[in-house]
Amino acid sequence: MTIHQLSVFLENRSGTLVRVLQQLKVSGIQIVASSVADTGDYGILRLICSEPLRACDELKKAGIPVTLTEVFALELDNQPGAAAEVVEKLSSEGINIAYLYSFLLEGKGILILRTDDTEHTRKTINADGLKYIAEQELAERV
Amino acid sequence: MDDKSPYFHPQYESLSQEEIKKLQLERLQKTVQHCMNSPFYKQRFDEIGLKPEDIKSLEDIRKIPFTTKQDLRETYPFGMACVPLRDCVRLHSSSGTTGNPTVILHTKKDIDEWANQVARNLWMVGLRPDDVFQNSSGYGMFTGGLGFQYGAEKLGMLTIPAAAGNSLRQIKFITDFGTTAIHAVPSYVTRLFEVMQEQGVDPRRDTKLRVLAIGAEPHSEEQRKRIEDMLGVKAYNSFGMSEMCGPGVGFECQEQNGMHFWEDYYIVEIVDPETLEPVPDGEIGELVLTTLCREAMPLLRYRTRDLTRVLGRTCPCGRNHIRLDRMRGRSDDMMVLRGVNIFPIQIEKILMQFEELGNNYLITLTTDEDNDNMTVEVELKEMFTDDYPRLQALEKEIKRRLKDEILLTPYVKLVPRGSLPVSEGKAVRVVDKRKVYQ
Known part of the structure; x- marks a missing residue:
């Protein structure tokens, strides 16, 4: 992931x-x-x-x-509030973001983030069905 | 010479303390007599009404005035020679960064005795004629070059005068010629290792290295252990100074517990640098050496400026030649910052305790708004984290441990590996940019 x-x-x-x-x-x-x-x-x-x-x-x-370093790359829907929604889900789980930056890939926003608890973040992304990009996919789309 | 013998010179290395003293007195009397051939010593003795015959015991050495580096400068170039120049075959000179340079002359016998001392040292740490010795030390005027060359040849090793620098070529020699032993300054050894890593050369797998002679720069026990771990070798501390001949004066045996200073060649005194009175064994003082075998330029009670202490006068290795602690640095190296005396080696000792840090560091003293400050720049061994907080915590911990050691808090700056200047001679560890108030 x-x-x-x-x-x-x-x-x-x-x-x-x-x-x-x-x-x-x-x-x-x-x-x-x-x-x-x-x-x-x-x-x-x-x-x-x-x-x-x-x-x-x-x-x-x-x-x-x-x-x-292992970081998460979350894909955002192209609409207002998409980032807020993702970050809110993480923070409601008590996950703290160490740093975050973003870029555009084929018109979609990608959030790169590292948190204080990688395992917990992984579970939250799975449970909430957040869209993420795996390394293989990123390589193909670049 | 039987390879199994632990001694290169059994007749001298296995002397008892009593026998050493007897030999020293004979040789001291002869040396003092010989010194009267130099106008410098003749005048010195005349001035205080001292005669060579007044030296009746070893204790009488204290009647003789000290010789200093300043004396060597003032008699530059040949004022201290005790033989005609036609009997001299070699001259070594130190750089004259502060005033006149100094000159040391050697007769054929002096060169031979110098080689004997170096050969004795190398034999002591287990090197034999089957070994391949690479001398990665500066040649020319720097005595670590020719000194080790002649000594290693005297022992009978295949000796490679690789000289300092060109690390890629050094590594090629090591692997192609099956080098088993190297002599170099410690900062250059760590540099060599870094280049080996970049080249994918594993010293344990790809080389036959087993013994290192390191010296000419003061270094800490921690630095030695690092070198041993990096290369998978035993590293032995070597002491030399061009005024005595060069390398060979003192060397660690396989016990690695202090350097044996060869008392058949030198009389060792440790004195308080202020009062010039002898200090008891175990206490730190300035090393003072008197040569006992030199023909061209014997030196009486030469103040080396090196600070050390006596660790013992016997040793499990069987040699009863005095054992001295590693040099704490020259009294000239001592920094005085806000009234605190600090030696670079104290700082090195702390830095080397951090796994995250590399081997290279630089201490800079500056005056900022009338305050004197110390900045310690140190290279990271590798990038070990992605976290600012961890890097900051490391900085903080380095500062804390340095403060415990030197009693004031320096400014610590982490820098990437390879960003501090690498020198191929003696490493520059301290840069003093302070304003000097008149």
């Missing part, structure tokens, strides 16, 4: 982001969605991309500190 996200440690210095992006370009990896928050000395660049396992290997080989 979860998909692989790349989490890259970035020093807050000009040139560190471009080094990662260039390595992905050289490796022929396509970025689907990304998020980076600004903190003090460093940040974590989070990426959804084609072939995350190979991308992770390639970055590691280039000496870039990276790890794979």
